[in-house]
Amino acid sequence: MNRPIIAITMGDAAGVGPEVVVKALAQPSVYERCRPFVVGDLARLARAVEITGVKLTLRAVSGPLEATFSPGEVSCVDLALIPADLPFGELSPVAGDAAFRYIERAVALAMGGEVDAICTAPLNKAALHAGGHVYPGHTEILAELTGTPEVSMMLSAPSLRVIHCTTHLGLLDAVARIEPGLVERTIVRAHATLVKSGIAEPRIAVCGINPHAGENGLFGNGEEESKVAPGVEAARAAGIDAQGPLPADTVFFRAVRGDFDAVVAMYHDQGHCPVKVLGLDAGVNITVGLPVIRTSVDHGTAFDIAGTGTAEEGSMLEALRQAAELAPTRPE
Incomplete structure (x- = not known):
């Protein structure tokens, strides 16, 4: 079976991104469709595992070549940018800058041919700006980093x-x-x-x-x-x-x-x-026109529930499913 390699960016560490990522990757069915790994912060993912109670082992890697892509084990390219005491649910320029750095690394891996698609957890625009990266959102960041003059946002629900x-x-x-x-x-x-x-x-x-x-x-x-x-x-x-x-x-x-x-x-x-009337947990954001497949959850950082373990992973699962369907496969 030839499954695409998908880089998942962790999003804003003060939001629900780490929680929806670990919840989604705790489901073995994800690995039937793709080979996922995370670009983010290993310690923050470990905190999300504690909060959500999922059964996962976390492993630091330098890139997808070292990842194992095994159910129950999550490989993470650990940029180690998040302090241990960063609170959930509060706007942070540190988290905003880190969210940008995760995207930057994932794009570099994609443009280098090491991954077949990028799947993004949510970032917070105010935190992104406070961290020194003045973009309207993911779409514009990805367009600039890939040198793409024009892209489109597609929202996909069932x-x-x-x-x-x-x-x-x-x-x-x-x-x-x-x-x-x-x-x-x-x-x-x-x-x-x-x-x-x-x-x-x-x-x-x-x-x-x-x-x-x-x-x-x-x-x-x-x-x-x-x-x-x-x-x-x-x-x-x-x-x-x-x-x-x-x-x-x-x-x-x-x-x-x-x-x-x-x-x-x-x-x-x-x-x-x-699209959002149909349900926030069902929608997926696809950036159309990039040289790499990119999908995303269709919800925000949800600071009001971040750190509680209650965030739903449905949109992340759907984003991974659609990324796997749209991305080219490669021999395993």
């Missing part, structure tokens, strides 16, 4: 996939950013990702910007006609089954019903809200 033209921008800035080329490129990235996941002829719906997709010019200032429709038409001309611009207030229902394989959202909340 009955719905949503890819975004824009993400971490104010609404007015997002509308200004949207243009036909961006819409077309986002559709193309969605199509390529779905084909890679086994859907031979994906059906893609594209949202409008305004209520009712502008309703033939009754709402807005012609954004659908000038910004969205030409991008859809260009994708269709390239042979992609794309429909739109469609009203966002009904298109997600239609996608969940099975009419479409993915929806292209114009801005962050237009796409995030429908």
